[in-house]
Amino acid sequence: MEDPELINQAIASNVRAQRAHRGLTLDALAARSGVSRGMLVQVEQGRTNPSVSTLTRIASALGVTVARLVEVGDVPVVRVVSADDVVTFEQEGGQARLLVGADSPMILELWDWRLAPGGHHDGDPHPAGTREMVTVLQGELTLTVHGKSHVIGAGDAVLFTADRPHRYANEGAEELRFVMSVAEPRDVSDQ
CATH class of the missing domain: 2.60.120.10 (Jelly Rolls)
Structure with a gap:
């Protein structure tokens, strides 16, 4: 299993990247997702272990899967998850x-x-x-x-x-x- 700290850092990086790709501010993502700005800051800084519900709301607001947010590396053509x-x-x-x-x-x-x-x-x-x-x-x-x-x-x-x-x-x-x-x-x- 992946190291929880590595996953938190991946989540932080992926949320920031997806938000930036869409040109969303933290306030705009908070409004879209129903997740507070403060929680989003903690997620993007890797200072929290967000719940499934929180990740689901963020992913839905960004138009991606929860899997994309917790992904540690790039996705190849065939992805085997051990x-x-x-x-x-x-x-x-x-x-x-x-x-x-x-x-x-x-x-x-x-x-x-x-x-x-x-x-x-x-x-x-x-x-x-x-x-x-x-x-x-x-x-x-x-x-x-x-x-x-x-x-x-x-x-x-x-x-x-x-x-x-x-x-x-x-x-x-x-x-x-x-x-x-x-x-x-x-x-x-x-x-």
């Missing part, structure tokens, strides 16, 4: 592992999630047209999208529009593990 290099986000009640991602020609991410019994993750609405696909490997997922809950069992899969509030929850007695892919259309004005 298990040791997968970026893991620990959070209360579980962990999310960003296995791989791309941002051209569309934004794609592949995640491996684990949630302990009682654990949950609240997903912020993604840009319009974003879809998420989930397959449950173990346990039972309670997926709530825009206030309506759906139970997805082991071996089942679901596709949903993720441009509205959504929640992944483990309301069962055993660990929940699921794989999720996110497909977000590129904002042509950012190309």
Whole structure:
């Protein structure tokens, strides 16, 4: 696994570069992302370990994937990500592992999630047209999208529009593990 300090520095550099490429000020990125200017300063200076939610909001505002923000090096034509290099986000009640991602020609991410019994993750609405696909490997997922809950069992899969509030929850007695892919259309004005 990559050194956390190296990842924080990569995030700092990548956020600064993406913001500069788009000609955005810190205030403009704060307004677009809903992340405070102070937090953005900390991220760009590598002084914080931002949460998945914070990185997702910044990435969406910049029109890139979370994978692009945590990327340590250049992306070759074929990119093999070894298990040791997968970026893991620990959070209360579980962990999310960003296995791989791309941002051209569309934004794609592949995640491996684990949630302990009682654990949950609240997903912020993604840009319009974003879809998420989930397959449950173990346990039972309670997926709530825009206030309506759906139970997805082991071996089942679901596709949903993720441009509205959504929640992944483990309301069962055993660990929940699921794989999720996110497909977000590129904002042509950012190309």
